[in-house]
Amino acid sequence: MFGEGILKGLAETARNFFGSFVSAERLTTVEYPEQRIAPFEAARVFPFLVYDGEDWLAGLRCVACQICEKECPPQCIFIEKSKDKKPDFVGKPQSYPMRFEIDISVCMSCQICVEVCPFEAIKMDTAFELSTGDRFGGLLLNLTQLAKPNAYYRQIHPTGAAEVDARMAEEMAKAEAKAKTATDAAAKAAADAAATKAADATPAAGDASQSRPDEESRR
Amino acid sequence: MSLIFYLIAALTVAGGLAAVLLKNTVHCALALTVAFAGLALLFLNLDAQFAGFAQILVYIGAVAILVVFAILLTKGSETPQGGVFSRTWLVGLTAAAAVFAVLGWAVIASAPLLPKAATPATAATSAMVVTPAPAVPPAPAVTVEQIGRALAGRYVLPLEIVAVLLTAALIGAVIVAMHEKEEAK
Amino acid sequence: MTATASFARSIIETSDQIFVLLKQWLVSFLPAAWQPAAGVVLCVAAIVGLFPALFALTTVLERKGLGRIQNRIGPNRVGPLGLLQPLADGIKSLTKEDIVPARADWAVHFLAPLVLVVAVFMGFAVVPMGRNLVLVDMDAGLLFYFAMGASTELAIFMAGWSSRNKYSLLGAMRAVAQMISYEVALLLSTVVVVMMAGSLSLTKIVAAQNQYTWGLPHWYIFTPWGLAGFLMYAIATTAETNRSPFDLPEGESELVAGYHTEYSGFKFALFFLGEYLAMFSVSGLGATLFLGGWSAPFSFLTWVPSWIWFFSKLMLSIFVFIWLRGTLPRLRQDQLMNFAWKFVLPMTLLNLLVAGLWRFMGEGWERWVLCTAILVVAYVVMGRMGMRREHFGPRSYRYAE
Known part of the structure; x- marks a missing residue:
């Protein structure tokens, strides 16, 4: 009402002005080409x-x-x-x-x-x-x-990559297991070897497409 | 006198003529300002500091702005296509001639009273000028202080009357403006 | 002993008058007939050289100061501490393309920045920058100053009108309306000084303040009417120079850049220069009128050259300008006008009365008490009246809901 708000504001800016010379935590500017901050994990560009x-x-x-x-x-x-x-x-x-x-x-x-x-x-x-x-x-x-x-x-x-690696390892293990059962089956029924090989491709493709809804729900 | 006087006089007359002859109204107003400035320089050339600076302060600082505002706030600020002379130019010319005659008569009549004839009014042909030419002889330089003493002493009553008149005009203007606003609601 | 004392005195005297002596020395090389004219040219060259240099320094100081106020560093890339920044800016504005809008009035568009800068430069002619350091010691110095100040309005109008741009025209109209409103207050706030000093001559006004009682100077700011006058003067000049918080004419958020929207290159730089020169000029005048011009703040400091005092006062007020800019938000147009006509103008008129009272009450403590009381009471009453009609609460928007 009588200008005390102006004085308060002036005091605040004066505190900022002099404070920026004495306290380092006030001056948060990073002088980019010389100084860098560690990249954020959540950052995304292209x-x-x-x-x-x-x-x-x-x-x-x-x-x-x-x-x-x-x-x-x-x-x-x-x-x-x-x-x-x-x-x-x-x-x-x-x-x-x-x-x-x-x-x-x-x-x-x-x-x-x-x-x-x-x-x-x-x-x-x-x-x-x-x-x-x-x-x-x-x-x-x-x-x-x-x-x-x-x-x-x-x-x-790192976090995202760990998740992806785990998932891919799982898939790989599944595929290996499947391949193992397939080879086992092949060893058992050597006669139907050609038929089993054809059957092998279909479930593997099914695995790959299964991972998609998982991924989406996670994100 | 001599050269500088003629230069300033030429500037003033050119400004006045341009104010009358130019088509664009804002250009006219600016040319008028040049004429005002020329007059101020004439006053200064005659060592009339107060009159000169008051001329700049009042005419360039206030009147010119007022003219410009009036032009911009009213319609018809577009550049006319045809000539700039109105049909009643003869009447205007007569009025201008009459004003010129009165001024010239005043100057010539006052000439014998002065030790040296100061003729600033010759430059005052540019119609708009109604500033009283300072009847200040160049020899006894009148300081601002003397003018102030005269205004606050001998001429205090006219000064006060003018002040009251202006205040009344100001209040009147405010009242007129306020009234319109209420009606608009 | 006396020899050393007189030597010291001569040193002080020389350093105080160094610019005057320098001018005399330089002029003495010329034939006698040319000397007065050459002296004037030299002084003008000094003013025309010095203040743009000061302008260059101020731009970088302002940017750094504002940065510090906002907890930033400010420009620090060009040269040591960023001090060569104005040089880079100058080169940039000189080499930029000078664009004149196709439908602009090119003659008026060209003249406007020139008229502005010339009118602002003229003001420096009468401001005493030190003992004997004034270009023209005019009898009506103050009147001359205000006459020149009034001419800048027309230049701003010319700039805004000739650009043929709605932002320019709006900015110019705002600027002119604002400058006329505050010019009244500005003139009236300085009249008290004229009443007290009894002269329009700025050198005489400084001389009237250059006296000391108990080591303290007789500056006008140390009187009730002087303080009130100075505050009103400061408000009016801030508005007059279109500085924040009165920078509506160039309000970036609504008007792009106001009246100099359509200016580029060096013409824009001239506007910028004119604005800062006006700032120096009003600071110098304010220092002259209220802060004792070139006189020292304490009688034991009178040995310091007078021009140092003048320029430190000038830079101090520039600092306050920057500080205010870093603090206050921009006013609205109606607030601006209400403030001018309903607060500043009545206060200056009252201040005239108070100054008259001070003059006729004679020496003594009574006048201190009475004048202070009148001003404080008026301030409080006007503050309360101004606030009475304001009701703060949640804002309602007529069309937005």
Whole structure:
């Protein structure tokens, strides 16, 4: 009423002004290029493709099912499916992407591709220093740039990676068990070997699709 | 005198003419401001500091702004397509000539009273000027203090009357504005 | 002993008058006929050089100060501690493209920043920046100052109108309305000083304050009417220079940048310069009128050169300007006008009466008590009256619900 509010405000700003010189906890600015803060695990920038093992082409988890391409709201993913097939981590033959491109100038980091992927193949990256001089080609990431090892995924998202690894180990164990029963059955009924082999492929495919609702409910 | 006087006079007359002849009303107002400034410079050239600064303060600082506001707040601020002369230009010319004649007569009549004839009124042809030309001879420089003493001493009654008049006008304006607002509700 | 004393005195005298002596020394190289003109040119060059330099310094100090107020660091990249930031800004604004809107009135658009800066620079001519350190010691100095200050309004209007942009025009109209409203209060708040000093000459006003009792100066701020006048002056000048919290004319949230929305490159820099120069100018005038100009705050400090005192007072008030900007939120238009016409103006008018009373009551403690009592009572009553009609509570929105 008589200006005491103004005086109070002035005192507050003065406290801030002088306090920022004496107390370090007031001055929370991080001078970015020189100083960095540890990256947050929950951070997400743009998606990348996970591969297992050493050879990225062989270990790529993506099977080019094109679900992410269809689900992507801004339509920033482009996938070209391969004609031939190669075995995936459980040894089942799957297609693989010939071309997998993400235009990160269009991507809105919504993470929907990650949610819908049944194969744990696409994950969100935390790398954010992506500036480039070429705003068309430089921001269109191709398969080579997108593929990153599982070790990297473990490093940036330890919790998420542990879950995924556990699930995949489980699947692998199931597949192995199934293969074992299959071989056992093959040993028992050597005569029907060809028939059993045909039956082997069908339940394995069923396993893979089963993991999808699990994953969605977890997220 | 001489050169500087003629320069300022030319500026003032040019400003006045532009104020009359330009098409865009806002340009006219700005040209009028130039004329005001020229007049102020003339006063200063005659060592009439108070009159000069008061001219700037009142005319450039207040009157010009008022004119500009009036132009912008009323309709018809668009640039006219045709000529800028109204049909009653003859009447206007007559009025201007009459004002000029009165001013000229006043100046010429007062000339013998002065030690040196000061002729600032020649520049006052630009119609709008109604500022009384300071009857200040250049030789005895009148300081601001003297003007102040005269205003607060000998001429205190006229000063007070003018003050009361202005206050009444101000209150009247406020009342008119308030009344309109109530009606609008 | 006396030799050392006189030597010390001559040192003090020289450091106090160093700029005057420097000018005389420089001018003495020229033929006698040219000397007065050259002296004036030299003084003008000094003013035109010094204050933009001060402006450059102030911009970086302001940004750093505001940063500190908000617990940030502020600019620290260009040069040591970010002190070369204004240089980078200057180069940037010089090399930027100068865009004139297609339908703008190019002549008026071009003239507006020039008129503004010239009018603001003129004000410095009469402000005494030290003992004998004044460009023109005019008899009607204060009047000249306000005459020049009044001319800036027209420049702002020219800028806003000629841009042919609704934001510019709205900003200009706001600025002009605000400046006219507060100019009344500004003039009336300085009249008390003129009444007391008995002169419009700024050098005489400083001389009247440059006296000491018990080591303390006779600054006008140390009297009831002087303090009230100074506060009113500070409010009015803050509004007059369009500084926060009175920065409605360039309210970023609603008007982009107000009257200089359509200005780019160096013309924009000129507006920026004009704004800060106006700040220096009113700070200098405020120091001259109420804070004793170049006189020292204590009689035992009179040996410090007078210009140091003037500029420290100036920078102090610049600091207060920055501090206020970091603290107060922007006023609304109706609050602004109500504040001007219903609080500041009545207070300045009352202050005139109080100053008259002070003058005619003569020496003694009675006048201190009476004048203070009148002002405090008026302040309290006006504060209460201002608050009476305000009812604070949950706000209701007519159309939003």
